[in-house]
Amino acid sequence: MKTFLKIFAIAFLCFIIAIGVGVWVFSKFYKPPTDVVVSDRGKIENTEIVDSKKEQVVEEEKSELEKLIENSKRINVLLLGMEGARTDTIVFASFDPESKNVDLVSIPRDTYYARRGYNAPEEKKINAVYGDHGIKGTMSAVSNVLGGVPIHHYVKVTYSGVERIVNSLGGVKVNIPMNMDYDDPYAKPPLHIHLKKGVQVLDGKHAIQFLRFRKGNNGGGYPDGDLGRIKGQQQFMKAAIEKALGFRLPVVANTVFKYVKTDMDLSDIGILAKNALGMTKENLKAYSLPGRASSQNHLSYFIHDPNAVENLIKEIYSRQKL
Numbered sequence: 001m002k003t004f005l006k007i008f009a010i011a012f013l014c015f016i017i018a019i020g021v022g023v024w025v026f027s028k029f030y031k032p033p034t035d036v037v038v039s040d041r042g043k044i045e046n047t048e049i050v051d052s053k054k055e056q057v058v059e060e061e062k063s064e065l066e067k068l069i070e071n072s073k074r075i076n077v078l079l080l081g082m083e084g085a086r087t088d089t090i091v092f093a094s095f096d097p098e099s100k101n102v103d104l105v106s107i108p109r110d111t112y113y114a115r116r117g118y119n120a121p122e123e124k125k126i127n128a129v130y131g132d133h134g135i136k137g138t139m140s141a142v143s144n145v146l147g148g149v150p151i152h153h154y155v156k157v158t159y160s161g162v163e164r165i166v167n168s169l170g171g172v173k174v175n176i177p178m179n180m181d182y183d184d185p186y187a188k189p190p191l192h193i194h195l196k197k198g199v200q201v202l203d204g205k206h207a208i209q210f211l212r213f214r215k216g217n218n219g220g221g222y223p224d225g226d227l228g229r230i231k232g233q234q235q236f237m238k239a240a241i242e243k244a245l246g247f248r249l250p251v252v253a254n255t256v257f258k259y260v261k262t263d264m265d266l267s268d269i270g271i272l273a274k275n276a277l278g279m280t281k282e283n284l285k286a287y288s289l290p291g292r293a294s295s296q297n298h299l300s301y302f303i304h305d306p307n308a309v310e311n312l313i314k315e316i317y318s319r320q321k322l
Helices: 002-018 050-061 065-069 126-145 161-169 203-210 228-242 251-260 266-276 306-317
Strands: 036-038 044-046 073-081 086-095 102-107 155-160 172-176 180-184 190-194 198-202 259-262 284-288 291-296 297-304
Touching: 065 306, 073 126, 073 161, 086 126, 086 266, 102 126, 102 306, 126 155, 155 161, 161 203, 161 251, 172 203, 172 228, 180 297, 190 203, 203 228, 228 284, 297 306
Parallel strands: 073 155, 102 284
Antiparallel strands: 036 044, 073 086, 086 102, 155 259, 172 198, 180 190, 291 297
8 A cells, every 4th residue: 555655646746847848938929720620520730632542551550659659568648737727737658657757748727729619719729628628638638739739547636636735744945046026916826935945845725826927016037038847847847856765755745636636547557556666856847838839919828849849759768778
């Protein structure tokens, strides 16, 4: 039972600390393509006419990525941080039971994702899919954005759950690089961030503030933009993992069990527990979805780069044992 609790905690904490994985934000204008739509089944279609004979040949010849996926035993899990009916945080987590490697890819909530029949600007963001199509639709959307990589399971948690889980760790020690002050009374629930510069142990409430901080009330923020934000969040991630691997694991596991929802049953978790034995913080790597930010009609979008995404997934699936 102790082994089960230990690995259960490690597996799900990969999501909890992944809340802090940032997204790249650049102030470049981009007009999203109008000839790209998403079918009712969630797969991207375009208006290009494909020769049927040529298409048949392509289907018979598997790509390098398809071969890597086919020959891999990786378990892929969609990790969702919920804020009402929208997914405020979306992370693709891939675990290789042979190498013990865990790879996390943060999907920006503003990722442009067109769906047939959903034409409002805010409906073209991937974080709106959950409210209309639920967990299955969100899993399909993320799989499509990642080039068709399979997603086997999901894990959901709310910010209140994250807060309690961090508290079960006894807080997390981080170095806050600047005074962080931001207020958004219109957020649901209202968001108020007030942290002082310096090294300190953050409890659950203040950890959420640290992880969600993007910019200050005066418009300032990290001096090197989102690169600085990602560094700060990865600092939190490493500190949380190191503490989670310590003596508080049974307590953390019990808390995680209360505040997450997943489609994994006990047999799934048992297999994961067995395969994850020996995993350490060095096995964890975090990435951001390749692409660039854009704006249209005063609304921000993140346009992913399909070719760069494919290369990233191939890199993940080719990752060897440490």
